[in-house]
Amino acid sequence: MNLEIVGVGGQGILLASKVLGGAALDKGLDVWMSEVHGMAQRGGVVVTTVKIGEKVYSPLIGHGDADVILGFEPVETYRAIKKASKDTWIVTNTAPIVPFTVSSGKQGYPKLDDIFESIQNVSDKFVMIDAKELAEQAGAAIAQNIVMLGALTATGALPLTKEDMQDSIRNNVPERFVEVNLRAFELGFKNARSQM
Amino acid sequence: MKALLDDKPGKQMMLLGNEAIVRGALEAGIGHGSTYPGTPSSEIGNTLENIAKDYGMYFEYSANEKVAMEVAAAAAASGVRSMAWMKHVGVNVAADALMTLMYCGVRAGMVIVAAGDPSVHSSQNEQDNRYYSVLGSIPMLEPTSPHEAKEMVKYAFDLSEELELPVMVRTTTRVNHARGIVTFGDIKEPAPKGHFEKDPGRFVAVPQNARKNHPRLLKQFGKAKPISQGSRFTEEFEVDDPELHVIGSGAGFNYIYELREIYGLPISILKLGMTNPFPEEKVGEFIKGADRLLVVEELEPFLEDKVLSLAKKYNPSLEVYGKHTGHFSRLFEYDPDVVRKAVSKLIDVPAGGEPLDADEYELPSRPPSLCPGCPHRATYYAVKKALGKTEAVFSSDIGCYTLGVQDPLNTADFLLCMGGSVGAAGGFSKNTDQQVFAFLGDSTFFHSGLPALVSGVYNQHDFVYVVMDNRTTAMTGHQPHPGTGRTGMGDPAPMLSIEDLARGAGVEFVETVNPYEIEKTIDVFKRAIEHPGISVVVTKYPCVLLEKKKLSNPPYHVDQGKCKKCYLCVNQLGCIALVKEGDDVDIDTTLCIGCSHCAQVCPFDAIEPGVEE
Ligand SMILES: Cc1ncc(C[n+]2csc(CCOP(=O)(O)OP(=O)(O)O)c2C)c(N)n1
Ligand code: SF4
Numbered sequence: 001m002n003l004e005i006v007g008v009g010g011q012g013i014l015l016a017s018k019v020l021g022g023a024a025l026d027k028g029l030d031v032w033m034s035e036v037h038g039m040a041q042r043g044g045v046v047v048t049t050v051k052i053g054e055k056v057y058s059p060l061i062g063h064g065d066a067d068v069i070l071g072f073e074p075v076e077t078y079r080a081i082k083k084a085s086k087d088t089w090i091v092t093n094t095a096p097i098v099p100f101t102v103s104s105g106k107q108g109y110p111k112l113d114d115i116f117e118s119i120q121n122v123s124d125k126f127v128m129i130d131a132k133e134l135a136e137q138a139g140a141a142i143a144q145n146i147v148m149l150g151a152l153t154a155t156g157a158l159p160l161t162k163e164d165m166q167d168s169i170r171n172n173v174p175e176r177f178v179e180v181n182l183r184a185f186e187l188g189f190k191n192a193r194s195q196m
Numbered sequence: 197m198k199a200l201l202d203d204k205p206g207k208q209m210m211l212l213g214n215e216a217i218v219r220g221a222l223e224a225g226i227g228h229g230s231t232y233p234g235t236p237s238s239e240i241g242n243t244l245e246n247i248a249k250d251y252g253m254y255f256e257y258s259a260n261e262k263v264a265m266e267v268a269a270a271a272a273a274s275g276v277r278s279m280a281w282m283k284h285v286g287v288n289v290a291a292d293a294l295m296t297l298m299y300c301g302v303r304a305g306m307v308i309v310a311a312g313d314p315s316v317h318s319s320q321n322e323q324d325n326r327y328y329s330v331l332g333s334i335p336m337l338e339p340t341s342p343h344e345a346k347e348m349v350k351y352a353f354d355l356s357e358e359l360e361l362p363v364m365v366r367t368t369t370r371v372n373h374a375r376g377i378v379t380f381g382d383i384k385e386p387a388p389k390g391h392f393e394k395d396p397g398r399f400v401a402v403p404q405n406a407r408k409n410h411p412r413l414l415k416q417f418g419k420a421k422p423i424s425q426g427s428r429f430t431e432e433f434e435v436d437d438p439e440l441h442v443i444g445s446g447a448g449f450n451y452i453y454e455l456r457e458i459y460g461l462p463i464s465i466l467k468l469g470m471t472n473p474f475p476e477e478k479v480g481e482f483i484k485g486a487d488r489l490l491v492v493e494e495l496e497p498f499l500e501d502k503v504l505s506l507a508k509k510y511n512p513s514l515e516v517y518g519k520h521t522g523h524f525s526r527l528f529e530y531d532p533d534v535v536r537k538a539v540s541k542l543i544d545v546p547a548g549g550e551p552l553d554a555d556e557y558e559l560p561s562r563p564p565s566l567c568p569g570c571p572h573r574a575t576y577y578a579v580k581k582a583l584g585k586t587e588a589v590f591s592s593d594i595g596c597y598t599l600g601v602q603d604p605l606n607t608a609d610f611l612l613c614m615g616g617s618v619g620a621a622g623g624f625s626k627n628t629d630q631q632v633f634a635f636l637g638d639s640t641f642f643h644s645g646l647p648a649l650v651s652g653v654y655n656q657h658d659f660v661y662v663v664m665d666n667r668t669t670a671m672t673g674h675q676p677h678p679g680t681g682r683t684g685m686g687d688p689a690p691m692l693s694i695e696d697l698a699r700g701a702g703v704e705f706v707e708t709v710n711p712y713e714i715e716k717t718i719d720v721f722k723r724a725i726e727h728p729g730i731s732v733v734v735t736k737y738p739c740v741l742l743e744k745k746k747l748s749n750p751p752y753h754v755d756q757g758k759c760k761k762c763y764l765c766v767n768q769l770g771c772i773a774l775v776k777e778g779d780d781v782d783i784d785t786t787l788c789i790g791c792s793h794c795a796q797v798c799p800f801d802a803i804e805p806g807v808e809e
């Protein structure tokens with residue numbers, strides 16, 4: 001199972017990938033991930049790869065070979081689209097984070113509806129999640145990453161059950177945030193299921 | 197990361213490559229660790245910050261890589277197992293010590309982790325450090341994964357002791373920053389304090405000793421040859437009737453092995469784990485029966501050149517493919533696509549997933565940038581105001597402040613390496629009539645900015661030397677340094693004063709200013725420009741990521757009634773929380789930390805604290 005998680009520094013992508021990796025390890029599966037540390041973290045693009053299976057051979061994914069693209073930000077989802085084929089689940093957060101190259105007036109941010117329509121035109125496995133809204137409903141805006149994990153789990157593309165993921169949240173998230181994150185997970189899961 | 201200390205052989209954990217390296221050192225009974233931070237090696241130190249004390253070893257952040265190498269060398273000469281780690285370019289800084297250390301050798305095991313950065317994710321170049329192993333006759337191991345990194349580091353200590361030579365473990369970003377399952381072995385007690393037995397003939401590198409020690413090095417290195425022939429990190433993956441033979445090492449090996457396994461390709465692979473000394477006979481045997489051979493390694497044709505010369509002896513008709521034939525590039529890291537493309541030119545490879553043919557958009561770029569409220573931004577703004585219309589050369593250095601290279605600040609004109617801002621500023625000041633600035637951070641000052649300052653004072657260079665003192669080594673993850681009053685193990689330390697050091701070096705103009713007070717800062721820079729010779733200005737304010745929890749200022753907002761749409765805040769300060777919405781300027785309250793810089797620079801007092809009513 002090849003998963004590419006993309007977004008922007010500070011969105012909690014590292015924690016999300018740890019929860020996933022932890023669940024796979026507990027299940028006796030092989031896991032290999034690659035992360036971004038250093039310069040790229042200062043508000044730049046963050047690309048994390050998670051590969052899970054009986055045996056995993058490398059930490060990166062080729063073009064067209066992702067099983068899921070989990071995009072925490074619409075433009076970043078689109079930037080990763082070459083990793084997807086028509087069999088790939090594309091799960092995107094709909095809340096944009098406008099880069100300063102746009103806010104300073106130098107570059108443009110494409111219309112969200114255009115991007116989403118372009119994905120719909122080529123993919124039947126497209127799920128849109130308002131993770132910000134759902135995380136706030138769960139009780140903490142920062143739980144957007146776990147909302148996205150809920151939606152990811154709903155696709156059924158993972159070799160992991162909902163319970164596996166919930167256990168891993170309990171194991172990997174600081175105790176006082178477990179409840180709110182489990183709520184966030186559930187909301188993401190339900191919302192994605194309702195679109196399938 | 198206390199779990200790294202668990203003495204549970206057989207336990208499996210998801211570890212970052214750098215954490216796995218630490219575990220390997222603990223399983224070898226390390227007594228001393230030293231480093232200067234640098235991507236992608238930094239998390240080795242960050243991890244030890246938390247566990248060195250509990251484990252019972254000594255760990256330090258040295259002022260630079262050369263010092264880190266020297267303290268580790270003395271530890272190993274005293275019988276204490278030691279490790280020094282650094283990024284690839286850090287080895288350049290340490291190389292002077294390292295090349296002669298190889299002549300002297302060590303008594304207890306000494307491991308050098310040299311972390312490369314193909315694709316230049318977070319560096320100033322992507323040099324291939326494997327050539328250092330040849331230059332210095334350094335036995336070298338190249339791991340492919342976090343688990344193997346752990347195993348190799350542990351083994352490298354034993355190998356180093358056997359050969360009485362330091363051993364290099366050469367990693368790359370996709371090993372250091374990969375996370376994978378690591379199986380624990382036994383943990384060992386940390387090495388206790390040693391005793392340095394004097395042996396000047398060996399450890400004092402005067403010419404007559406060096407002439408004896410060089411043959412000694414060659415002899416010891418020669419003993420490594422049979423070891424690399426039979427290295428347990430060399431693996432062969434054979435098939436009957438292979439259509440292609442492959443030799444690979446490091447991260448590059450993973451992609452070819454993956455391709456072979458997924459599609460059951462008729463490829464025989466020889467994976468090399470110990471690549472210096474080069475296992476000639478092993479490779480010779482492998483290539484003997486081959487018709488066509490592809491060499492898979494990132495960056496330079498290090499193995500490929502060796503294979504080409506071996507082929508003359510073992511298999512003159514062998515066709516060798518790689519960088520010289522254009523199947524691979526000497527640039528950037530590999531990935532599954534790069535390797536698939538190269539292999540497809542030689543044998544049939546089933547097609548992978550077909551990428552979606554979606555509409556093309558011009559997507560906005562998202563480069564890293566200075567944080568909202570970063571003190572460096574205010575410093576740069578003040579410098580430009582102080583200069584007015586005077587043209588200046590901005591000699592820059594390495595740290596978060598290098599991001600001043602971007603619009604609208606454009607305060608980096610020349611940059612080579614850490615500490616390099618200062619020497620270059622002197623060169624510009626002597627060879628042009630332009631006004632010159634050197635910008636460097638506090639950690640960089642202690643790393644290599646200080647000797648360059650001394651040189652500049654002595655040679656009467658004339659420029660403004662700006663130390664952007666944000667009280668930390670921010671870019672690499674906020675490590676302490678000699679000016680922070682804290683050691684790597686979390687103990688209190690003397691807080692060295694940059695100002696006193698500059699005065700001690702004979703600088704007459706030394707001033708410290710809080711860059712958050714922009715008018716005052718402009719004034720200091722104006723005087724510094726007027727002052728002949730080197731004037732040192734220390735702009736002192738902590739990195740906002742360090743202070744984030746303490747800084748509870750409300751965000752600012754723009755009073756649209758007062759705003760005259762001059763865009764000075766956007767076009768000259770350029771805080772990333774300032775958002776241009778049509779003609780209006782707004783402030784993104786989720787990003788703004790309420791530093792007040794924009795309010796200070798607005799000529800119409802249109803920016804005010806608090807959220808809009
Ligand atoms: C020789 C060398 N060692 C280490 C590094 C990695 N490195 C890049 S920036 C930096 C630290 C900069 O700290 P400082 O000068 O205080 O600036 P700040 O990031 O805090 O603004 C380091 C260690 C490097 N690029 N080159
Ligand atoms: S981490 Fe600190 S020094 Fe670096 S850009 Fe952010 S505020 Fe500035």
Ligand code: SF4
Nearest residue numbers: 771788789791792794
């Ligand atoms: S107060 Fe102004 S300069 Fe400071 S962070 Fe907010 S928007 Fe940026």
